[in-house]
Amino acid sequence: MTRFVVSLAAIIHLFVDGAAFGKDDEAGAATVHQRPTKQSWAKALSKVQTGMTLDACDKLLKRIMNTNSLEFRTTSVEKGSQWPVRYYVLDQDWGLFIVHNDKKILRFWIGGTEDLKEEVDASIFPLVRAIHRVPSIFGERFDPAVLVRSVNTLQAAGFKQSLRALRAYNKRFLQSSAKKHWRHFRFDHQRIFLISHLLFVPKNGKKQFPIPALGAPGPRFKFLEGSDSDYEKKIESGDPNWPYFPLALTDDVPLLLVRGFSLAGSPTPPRLLLKFVEKKCRIRKTPLRPSSTPWTALDKFLASAPAQRERALQSESYMLQLQVLRALIPAADIERRKKIQSHLAARSLSKQDWKVLCKWFVIHKTYWNPRTQSYQSAHIQRN
Numbered sequence: 051m052t053r054f055v056v057s058l059a060a061i062i063h064l065f066v067d068g069a070a071f072g073k074d075d076e077a078g079a080a081t082v083h084q085r086p087t088k089q090s091w092a093k094a095l096s097k098v099q100t101g102m103t104l105d106a107c108d109k110l111l112k113r114i115m116n117t118n119s120l121e122f123r124t125t126s127v128e129k130g131s132q133w134p135v136r137y138y139v140l141d142q143d144w145g146l147f148i149v150h151n152d153k154k155i156l157r158f159w160i161g162g163t164e165d166l167k168e169e170v171d172a173s174i175f176p177l178v179r180a181i182h183r184v185p186s187i188f189g190e191r192f193d194p195a196v197l198v199r200s201v202n203t204l205q206a207a208g209f210k211q212s213l214r215a216l217r218a219y220n221k222r223f224l225q226s227s228a229k230k231h232w233r234h235f236r237f238d239h240q241r242i243f244l245i246s247h248l249l250f251v252p253k254n255g256k257k258q259f260p261i262p263a264l265g266a267p268g269p270r271f272k273f274l275e276g277s278d279s280d281y282e283k284k285i286e287s288g289d290p291n292w293p294y295f296p297l298a299l300t301d302d303v304p305l306l307l308v309r310g311f312s313l314a315g316s317p318t319p320p321r322l323l324l325k326f327v328e329k330k331c332r333i334r335k336t337p338l339r340p341s342s343t344p345w346t347a348l349d350k351f352l353a354s355a356p357a358q359r360e361r362a363l364q365s366e367s368y369m370l371q372l373q374v375l376r377a378l379i380p381a382a383d384i385e386r387r388k389k390i391q392s393h394l395a396a397r398s399l400s401k402q403d404w405k406v407l408c409k410w411f412v413i414h415k416t417y418w419n420p421r422t423q424s425y426q427s428a429h430i431q432r433n
Contacts (some may be wrong), residue, residue, distance in 0.1 A: 091144050091160050098146070102155050104136075107148065111138060118388065119395040142183045142196070170218055177207055177215035184241040185306075187264070187296060189369045190397050192306040194340070195377035199423040201248045202337040209333040212249060213324065216242055220320045240264065242320040247294045248304060248338065250331040258288030260326065261295050263318045265311030269362035285318075291356040300351040301341035303377075305370050307363060342417040344374045344425075345408040368399045375399075375407060381416045381425040 086094075097110055111120055122136045133156060138146040144162035148155050163179050170178050180203040185192045204212040220242060243262045252259070263285050267274070273289055274281060289295065298305045311317075341347045348370055351357055357364070375390045382390060386407065393399045414427040 086141055086144065088144060088160055088162065088164065091140055091146075095146060095160070098148075098155070098158060100155055100157060103153060104148075104150055104155070107155060111146075116384075117391060119391060143179065169222060171214075174211060174215040174218055177204055177211060178219050180204060181215060181219045181241055181245060182237065184244055186238045187240045187244065187306065187308065187310055189306045189309040190372060190394075192373050193376045194304045194306075194344070194373055195380075195424055197244060197248070197304050198302070198338045198340055201245055202423060204245065204249055205334055205337050212333060213328060216246065216320075216324055216327075220324065239317075239320045243318075243323060244297060244304075244306075246323055246327055247297055248299065249334060250327050251334055252331055254330070256288075256290065256293075258290055258293035260288050260323075261285050261292075262323065264296075265313030265317065267296060267308040267311055269309070269360075269366055271307075271360055271363070273356070273360070298351050298357075300354075301344075301347040302338045303340045303344045303347040303374075304338075305348065305351065305373055307370075309366075309369065337420070339420055340377075340418045340425075342425075343412070344377060345371075345404075345411070348374055368404075371399050371404050372397070378411060378416065378425050381411065381414070381427040383427075386410055 094114055095111075098107060102110075108120055112118065120138065122138050124134050124136055133149050133151060136146075136148045136150060138148070140146055140160070140162075143164055144160055146158065146160055148158045150156055163182055167175055180200040184197050184200045204215065207215070219237075220239060243264070247259050250259075251257070261274075261284055271292075273292060274284060292298070294304075296306060296308045296311075298307055348367075352364065352367055352370075372394055376394060379387055379390055389403075390407065393403065411427065414429050416425055416427045418424075419426045
């Protein structure tokens with residue numbers, strides 16, 4: 051069983067951005083440095099010790115991450131084990147695993163997708179890693195910028211290599227999820243649907259993909275209602291008003307429209323989607339380049355006729371606002387980061403707070419940097 055304690059909103063950015071990017075240069079572009087390694091994380095977490103209490107460990111991690119909230123998942127270490135393991139996200143590639151007895155640490159290790167390199171052809175491993183970085187279908191934790199980076203990584207590799215990587219992720223990882231500690235890494239077939247809908251384009255000239263049968267979406271969508279035959283037609287041919295569902299794409303800013311799916315029965319297997327892609331699609335010609343004002347892209351989407359007809363979606367617009375803020379964290383200063391993180395942890399956002407935060411990003415000339423594949427602010431130096 052998996053248990054979520056609090057939302058970690060982009061804890062990745064609070065610690066990793068300082069390591070992954072240097073200070074802004076005169077042109078406002080960041081200097082890219084090497085990403086954190088297993089060794090660098092081991093050094094940063096050197097004070098984590100066997101016998102330490104979980105509370106003390108949490109306090110230490112919050113101090114290292116410069117954050118007020120942590121997210122962890124709890125599951126069993128292996129079949130038949132009596133002790134659970136906590137999985138803390140360190141960055142997009144690494145996590146801290148702690149075996150505990152509900153009070154103290156029994157043992158721990160740092161692990162990540164880099165540890166599984168030998169399981170995948172070296173020529174496509176960077177692509178498989180990019181696939182795995184994509185958020186799962188959970189609207190309140192979705193980061194549009196991460197999906198954009200992954201789609202653009204695969205787009206640069208071309209149609210054949212991208213399709214190979216997606217199939218490798220589906221077959222080798224999903225079908226072998228019981229090996230090693232793979233289940234701790236949250237391998238999820240839903241990532242394949244999100245990536246494919248933005249990475250590939252149907253050759254027939256239509257934008258829409260078949261809608262994946264992943265369960266009943268929350269919130270409910272009126273366009274999916276109707277008879278069983280109507281629903282089946284939507285699943286098979288898609289809807290021109292919702293070509294990327296469960297995503298929306300406005301000014302190259304992807305938004306995840308659902309909190310999740312409640313499944314009854316068997317979901318659409320990714321292999322069917324990839325078969326459709328192989329026979330009937332081509333890769334997109336240009337990489338995604340999100341609007342430098344994603345808040346206006348969101349307003350534009352919510353004002354569109356299809357979105358206006360979905361009252362349930364309109365009532366949960368805060369979820370989409372939180373997604374935009376999550377993507378903007380790398381462009382924020384420390385004070386704004388902590389405020390955004392607080393909203394993400396509480397999963398709430400007032401209209402006034404939304405306006406104030408958007409105004410800050412306007413004043414500080416936030417923009418999408420295609421070189422670093424992230425949002426940045428022209429006058430903010432990274433700490």
